Structures are given as C-alpha cells and as structure tokens.
Amino acid sequence: MPDTFDLIVLGSGPGGYVAAIRAAQLGLKTAIVERERLGGICLNWGCIPTKALLRTSEIYHYMTHADAYGLSLEKPSFDLGKVVERSRKVAGTLNAGVKGLMKKNKVQVYDGVGSLMGKGKLQVRQGDKTTDLEAKNIIVATGARARDLPFATSDGKRIWTYRHAMTPEVMPTELLVIGSGAIGVEFASFYSDMGAKVTIVEMLPRILPVEDEEVSAFMEKQLTKAGITIRTGAGLEAMTADEKGVTAKIKGKDGKVEEQRFSHAIVAIGIVPNTEEIGLEELGVETERGHIKTDAYGRTNVEGIWAIGDVTGAPWLAHKASHEGIVAVEAMAGGHPHPMNTANIPGCTYSRPQVASVGMTEAKAKEAGFEVKVGKFPFIGNGKAIALGEAEGFVKTVFDAKTGELLGAHMVGAEVTELIQGYVIARQLESTEAELMETIFPHPTISETMHESVLGAYGRALHI
Structure with a gap:
C-alpha cells in the first residue's frame, strides 16, 4: 500500500520546504521529497553560501584598504581553503536547520528521486528501493540548474558553473565571467576583491540588463574602477580548456574577434528548469520553454498538480519561490490568499x-x-x-x-x-x-x- 498524504512536495528548496511548513501549519498531512540535500540549491549551493563568500571578500577589501580608516595592517592575506570551508559550514548549519523544521512540523521527508506516476501518485527511487506515495495535491518545486554553453561544457576544473565557483581548489589569476546578471556580477565582485584579474563578457548593451539604465551605468563605472574589465555588446564565439587554462574567442562591438587567455572561466548565462523525466508529459502538464505554466496561485492545467519557484519561470528568486509556496498551499487549503504579484518582488545583487x-x-x-x-x-x-x-x-x-x-x-x-x-x-x-x-x-x-x-x-x- 502506498503512503498517503494530503500534500506531497517534490523538491525542498526555499519554495518547497516553506510550502511544506505552511501546509503542516494548516493541518495538512505533508511529505517532502528531495534527491540531494534539504534546502535545495539556494541554501546549499546558491543564495546562502555565496553570501558567505561575498562577506569574506568584503572584509578582505576593507583589510587591504585599512589606511582609509586610519588603520594599519601589514601584508593582509587569506587561506582559500578556510574561506571555502566557512562558506560550506554556513550552508551546513542551515541544512541542519531545515531538517529540524521538518521534524518540528511533522513533515515526512523522503530521500530520493521523485517521479509523477499518475494523478495524485508519486514514486520515490533511492538506489534499488522504490516507495509509492499518494496525495490529493502535489506541488512540483524541482527548481533549475545552470545553463551550459553548447560549445564548452563546464568541467569543474577550468570551466566553472556557480557550483564550481563556490568551491575552488585554486584561486584564479585571470578570470573570465560570461554573463552579467546577478550571479555573474556577484562572482566577478568576489574574485576581483580577492585579487583575481576579472573580465566580464555580456552580449547585451549593458551589464545587469534588467536593472534601471542609470544603475547599470553606475555599476559599470564602479566595477571598472575596482579593476574589472567589462565588455558589453560582446559575444563568446568559442572557448576551449586545457590543463593550464582557457582560450576564448570574443567578438567585440566592432565585429572583430579576439583570442584571449584566462586561467578559468565562469559560465553565468542563465538557468534550465528541472522539468525533464519527472512525469509531466505523461500527465499532460503544460510547459513553455521548459517552464511549467501556472495561474497566480500555482495551479497547473492538471487538477491536483501545482508548481512553484524556478521551475515556473522568471524571476528566478528564492523569495519569489517561498511566497508562491505559501500562496499555493493556502489556496489548496480553501483559503483566499492574494494572487502572486511579480511586480512587487524585489531583486537584489550582493556585489560591491x-x-x-x-x-x-x-x-x-x-x-x-x-x-x-x-x-x-x-x-x-x-x-x-x-x-x-x-x-x-x-x-x-x-x-x-x-x-x-x-x-x-x-x-x-x-x-x-x-x-x-x-x-x-x-x-x-x-x-x-x-x-x-x-x-x-x-x-x-x-x-x-x-x-x-x-x-x-x-x-x-x-x-x-
């Protein structure tokens, strides 16, 4: 017999685990399914550990500019291993916190890969073991992953995604950052403050293109002042990696292609929703460019199937996912929450x-x-x-x-x-x-x- 619940949440990121907690508060018997670590990408590999790194680089910047505050500090330095270790400890602390919240709210946690097997049915696979679950409602909160370049797949050695960039074994000397959204600019800021020579390549006319034009212009001026090279209106034509670094062919505004050498490259060109192989097609759940289509309360076109967070599209923000989770749960519980209003979602970039x-x-x-x-x-x-x-x-x-x-x-x-x-x-x-x-x-x-x-x-x- 399958384990039966009022709600099953597939994915435990900031949308999934918050939805599970709110459901439990409303008296719904709730289960959550997670294939990796509770807290999802944001808590373990995104929002939180990156802020720990950025705090380190901020302090290091102040150390190297101590004289501006009337202080003296001889030869400031850092231990990269300890920098990364602190970031991972911060993520670990919060992961343990989410585990505690699940226990406190009596949310049943299933470790493994979840797949929709039909209306109200979900199967969890962990190794050779399978567990069948049933619920009136299922929330899909499977998030997204970094988009790779079609001609240069990340290898974790010289070509990095955000996950690799958070746990470097060596400090880059000359770093290429491809993409100037929040993720790209944050990593550019971190590595520049830690001493790397950084170049940002952005195909659009300005960095942080979703921000106000005056903000973008000011940020370009400040980052350039900090020593970062910024190339807007530029495209990456090709990139290859070897044991010693990365060779990139960059097409500038004038149409000329230049070949440059870097020690490492970070690819920050967007995300891909995790909608493959979880049973959406078989149930007929509508998607658009891979993202699940929902109404303002998280409902999909299939009764009993809801979706929240990055898997539903922009803006790809943790606080958007959390609020969507609350709205969806309150709606399914018979409440009358305000519909999701994306116009009131704040956007933040934690650079310097x-x-x-x-x-x-x-x-x-x-x-x-x-x-x-x-x-x-x-x-x-x-x-x-x-x-x-x-x-x-x-x-x-x-x-x-x-x-x-x-x-x-x-x-x-x-x-x-x-x-x-x-x-x-x-x-x-x-x-x-x-x-x-x-x-x-x-x-x-x-x-x-x-x-x-x-x-x-x-x-x-x-x-x-």
Whole structure:
C-alpha cells in the first residue's frame, strides 16, 4: 500500500520546504521529497553560501584598504581553503536547520528521486528501493540548474558553473565571467576583491540588463574602477580548456574577434528548469520553454498538480519561490490568499556595491504610458554613508505624476539589499508620495537617502 498524504512536495528548496511548513501549519498531512540535500540549491549551493563568500571578500577589501580608516595592517592575506570551508559550514548549519523544521512540523521527508506516476501518485527511487506515495495535491518545486554553453561544457576544473565557483581548489589569476546578471556580477565582485584579474563578457548593451539604465551605468563605472574589465555588446564565439587554462574567442562591438587567455572561466548565462523525466508529459502538464505554466496561485492545467519557484519561470528568486509556496498551499487549503504579484518582488545583487530594485524602471514606466516624476539622491549627500566610507551610490524613485503611485525604486550602494524592503512594503500597501514624505526616517542612517529621493521627485530634497 502506498503512503498517503494530503500534500506531497517534490523538491525542498526555499519554495518547497516553506510550502511544506505552511501546509503542516494548516493541518495538512505533508511529505517532502528531495534527491540531494534539504534546502535545495539556494541554501546549499546558491543564495546562502555565496553570501558567505561575498562577506569574506568584503572584509578582505576593507583589510587591504585599512589606511582609509586610519588603520594599519601589514601584508593582509587569506587561506582559500578556510574561506571555502566557512562558506560550506554556513550552508551546513542551515541544512541542519531545515531538517529540524521538518521534524518540528511533522513533515515526512523522503530521500530520493521523485517521479509523477499518475494523478495524485508519486514514486520515490533511492538506489534499488522504490516507495509509492499518494496525495490529493502535489506541488512540483524541482527548481533549475545552470545553463551550459553548447560549445564548452563546464568541467569543474577550468570551466566553472556557480557550483564550481563556490568551491575552488585554486584561486584564479585571470578570470573570465560570461554573463552579467546577478550571479555573474556577484562572482566577478568576489574574485576581483580577492585579487583575481576579472573580465566580464555580456552580449547585451549593458551589464545587469534588467536593472534601471542609470544603475547599470553606475555599476559599470564602479566595477571598472575596482579593476574589472567589462565588455558589453560582446559575444563568446568559442572557448576551449586545457590543463593550464582557457582560450576564448570574443567578438567585440566592432565585429572583430579576439583570442584571449584566462586561467578559468565562469559560465553565468542563465538557468534550465528541472522539468525533464519527472512525469509531466505523461500527465499532460503544460510547459513553455521548459517552464511549467501556472495561474497566480500555482495551479497547473492538471487538477491536483501545482508548481512553484524556478521551475515556473522568471524571476528566478528564492523569495519569489517561498511566497508562491505559501500562496499555493493556502489556496489548496480553501483559503483566499492574494494572487502572486511579480511586480512587487524585489531583486537584489550582493556585489560591491550592492544593487536592489522593485517595480518598474523609468524606461519601462514611460513605455507603459505613465507620465513620471523621478527623484534621485546620491549617497555623498548622506552623513552615515560618508562616515562609513561608503559614499558611492544613489537611490532613484519613479512615481506616477498623476496619482503619486510609487511605480519603482532602484538603489545602488552599501546595504541597499537591506533597505529595498521599505519600498517593497510601500508598494504592497499602495502608498503614494504623500505617505512616504510624511514618514520619519532615523538619523543618521543610510535609509535617509530613501526619504530624500522621494522628496527629490517633487522638488523638495533637503540635502542636495
């Protein structure tokens, strides 16, 4: 007889395990199936361990620039093995935490590869052992994996994906980063701060192409200032690896192809959804370019089959997956959650400097037909930023000139990934410029730049 549940969650990333916990809270008998480690890619190989690495590089940057703070430090150095070990320990701690949460909430965990065997049926395979499960509802939360170059598959030695880049055995001397989205820029920032000579190649006209154009331009200036070579409008024609390094043929804006030599390369050109060989085709679950199609509550076209997270498409963010999981579970439990609104999902890049945004860029707002009011305030006008030695950056806000609606907010500089949530809450509460202007911000804090940007959109900025 199969093990029977109210809900089975296939995949235990930040979408899957959060969905399982919420289901248990609502009284649903819940199981979760994971083929590798609880917490999925984000916790074990993505969001969390990369931030541990970036924290190390941030501190190392301060060490090498101690004189700017009136401090002296002779010959700062690092142990790469210990750097990686710390990152893996952070991931291990959180993996253990998820295990504890599953136990606390009485979620049954099945280790192995799960496949849909029919409506309400799922089989778990671990080696030669198979276990049959049944449930009224199944959530597919299988996530995604790094996309390889068709002509240069990652080998873990010289050509890396993000997983290889997090556990390097040697420090790259000359590193090629292919792709300038959040992952590419974060790794470029980390390795540059740790001493590698880094080159970013991006086929689009600007780096961080989903961000506001002014943010992209500022980031290119800052990364270049940090010693990173950036080639936009450039394509990788070919790449080969040998025992000593990587040879890349790069086609520039002018159409000329140059051959360059690097010690290593990181491929950060996007992701591929994990939808193969899990039984979706047999059940007739609709997909688009490999991603599962859902409504705003996570329902697929097949009754009882739901999907959340990276497997459903952009934006490919952990917090989007978690919220989708909660919405889906509450809907299947008979509740009335708000439908998923991707316009209010913040995006964050944890490089140095950091980037954060929510809502429309200025260009997108104008394309959508809005008459806009735009405010922009530089960090150099903020006392806390100057005191921290982090005066490079700005906050930009975009408002509907007719209604005062906050259409978008865009930030670049120190700790903006922590600050952006203020604007996310404002959008969720449908705040206008009036409420934001009347809000009191503590002094001295970098958050005051947020207030000044709002004031600036209406000609009322005080400190510039």
